[in-house]
Each structure stands twice: as C-alpha cells, then as structure tokens.
Amino acid sequence: MNSKVLRFGFIAAALMNIGGVLTFSRFFTNSVINEFDPVVMSNFGLLMILVWGLAYLGASFVNSNIKWLAAAFALEKLVYVIAWLVWFLGNDISSVYEQDLFAGFFYSIYGLNDFIFMLFFAWVFIRQNKNA
Template sequence: MILKNTTITRGFILAGLMNASVLIFSRFFTNSTIPEFDPEVMSNFGLLMILIWGLAYISVARNYDKVKWLVGIFVIEKVIYGYIWINWMLNNSVSDVFEKDVMAGLYYSIYGINDWVFSIFFLWVFVQLAKGKKTV
C-alpha cells in the first residue's frame, strides 16, 4: 500500500495533536487525578514529556523521509506506552478514575489505544523508508 506524502505528513501531525490533547485532559497540568492513578508514568513531568513527543512528531511531519531512524524510535516509544497502558488496564480499574474525574477517566480509557494505533502507523512508515520505497 502506498500512501501519499501529504497523507503521511498529516498522520505525523495528527499523532502530535493527539499527544498535545494531554493539555485538555490534564487541564493544562492542573488535573491531579491523572498523576494520582499512575504517579510513575503520568506525573505532570510525564505528561509534559508526552507533549514534547507530540511536538517531535509534528517537527518531522514534512521531512519524515530524512529521519528514518527517528521514525523507528517513535515506534519503540509508542509500543512502550501501549504496553504500559495494557499493564495499567489489567491491574487497575478505569471506573475508579471515572468516579473521581471524567476527563482523567477518558484519558486513561483512550491513551493506550492512541499509542497502539500510531505505533502501527509509525512502523508502517519506518518499514517503507527502510525498504527505500518512494511515496507520492
């Protein structure tokens, strides 16, 4: 499957905007419920780093073909967050989060799905770049 350069660029931008949505869910880092339920990964510092990763995706959106190995790193990063989310979901109750704060509950419900979807997108782009396939 060949995707147009513009479609891939939009994918990188969308990935970045999805990460930036952490600002909404965390109410600009003032929502204490998100860090409360996973203080190791989802501290305010952790949420800030999620925003920074998003900015990194956007920064390469138009030049992703020049940074193949960085795209590979994006795959690894997304898989790690996806794994952390699955682990969290297996050992915690998202309904407990919803009871305390709806925005935090929504965040915990969807962030891992987002990470898995974009890990697949980044992997697809990385494989295409590794094969030397040109996009149009």
C-alpha cells in the same frame, strides 16, 4: 510514499499528544491523572508526552528519509502501549471515572491511541525501508 499522508500522520500524532494532554489534564491541573499513575503520568511525564508531540510535529516537515526516526517513534509508542496494558490490568477504570470524567476518558483511550500511532510509525519505517 505519499508525502501528504506522511505529513498528515505525523501532524495527527502531534495534535493527539499535545491536545490530548492539555485537554484531559486541564493544562496540568487535573491531579486525578497523576494520582492513578504517579510514575508515567506525573506532570513531568505529561510534559514529556507534549515534547514527543513536538518531535512528531518537527518530523512532519522533514522531506528526506526518516525511517529510523519513525522506528524510534514506533518503539516509544510501544513502551506507552505496554505501560497502559500493565496499568489497565492492575487498576479499576471505574474508580477513575468516579473521581474525574476527563481522567477516566484519558485512561480509557491513551493506550489505544498510542497503539494506532505505533502502527502508523511502524508502517512508515517499513515503507521507507522498502523504498530505500
């Protein structure tokens, strides 16, 4: 497996988590995100998304087999994708946009972003399983 692709993917996941949360939450001051999903997207939940981003960043510097770490990351992303789908089915995204453009954009894309990185982490797991 190409280590540059692996490293880039993990760094991209880290930047999306860290940069996305800090940008769309306006450094944890955008209460509209919290209001529309007070369990998953509370400020504590957003902080934990940052922590996951730091874990991805740390993983980008591991040069040995990280298949089980990638599997854990894929599972974590699956949980967020499911949470997003459940949220999307029970909420009206236009009402989020009416209150705040950043929050609306956040809720529009976070599940798609997590789905893409879930596929990447699953791919890393599968590829490293084949190479083992």
